[in-house]
Amino acid sequence: MRFKKKNTGGDKQKALSDLGPDRQGVIVAHHGVAVDILFESGEREIIRVKRKSGHVVGDNVVVRGEVLKRSPRRTELCRRDSRGSIRIVGANLDVLGIVVSSLPVPAPGYIDQAIVAARQAGLTPVLVINKCDLEDSETFISELVETYTDIVEFFVLSALTKEGLGELELFLGQGYRSFFVGTTGVGKSSLLNAICPALDLRVGELYEAGKRGCNTTTVSTLHSLPRGGELVDTPGFNEFGLVNFSVEDLAEYFPGFEQAMEESCRFRNCRHRTEPDCAVSERVATGSISEERYESYLDILDQIEAGESRFRNRR
């Protein structure tokens, strides 16, 4: 007769100690079934994970042997992709750098949705206007500066000529963990290369008007910057679908509505469309909120309401 050996507490203890000590690290890249981890010791290691492990770049982890445990997240940035699926795109971030250029131009509403998503997630949004060296970029830049002055901090610069890059580096160097988003081809990887030439990230071909972007970067990667701070380069995505968003949230975080939100509307659940005694409509009437801001708000409101009605119909 064979007796199965009882697994005593001592055996378990020994098995655990054979795996070595706990090692703290941060995920600096996610490759589907493996994550690239930078440990506090400065070592880097690729560890296998399940395909849908839910880990993202920026996650703090504790690793023992091949077992990886994720620590609770301080912040979490999410977006809804073109198929309607929710994606967590980064964890433990402080700043969302919304990178735009006059070629390719951002899709309508892109900047506003990214600002709203950042604010909802507890991140500080900043606008990074790249390719200021391009001829014909002046009107594009001045319109953005006019719209977003006093709303978000912005940087006008060129990864190519390095003009204006120092201000961005100083800002990022305050110790933030920042995350670049922007349409493919706006120059996110080029900016990182300009700040940190040793990285030598792959950049796309020269962007031509009318040509569709080609997503040169395919994986988000986290990098430490020479003048301080950390920055995540990401694959470009063309829309920033909002996730779990109520109409009230939208007005609360919408760029340009900040002062109106300090006042109150007659109705607590005001959608700021046609309701009487609405603080937003009154400011639109007096010109302190521009028609352009208001129309952008209504466009995003339409999308949220369409999502709400799809959800109701499904139920």
Ligand SMILES: Nc1nc2c(ncn2[C@@H]2O[C@H](COP(=O)(O)OP(=O)(O)OP(=O)(O)O)[C@@H](O)[C@H]2O)c(=O)[nH]1
């Ligand atoms: N003129 C000019 N071209 C730039 C500048 N920055 C980037 N580019 C060019 O824009 C193209 C795209 O640059 P990338 O850095 O690959 O763009 P990306 O945003 O990382 O693109 P994805 O990885 O596809 O999301 C390349 O041909 C760059 O040389 C700039 O400041 N001025």
Ligand SMILES: [Mg+2]
């Ligand atoms: Mg890139």
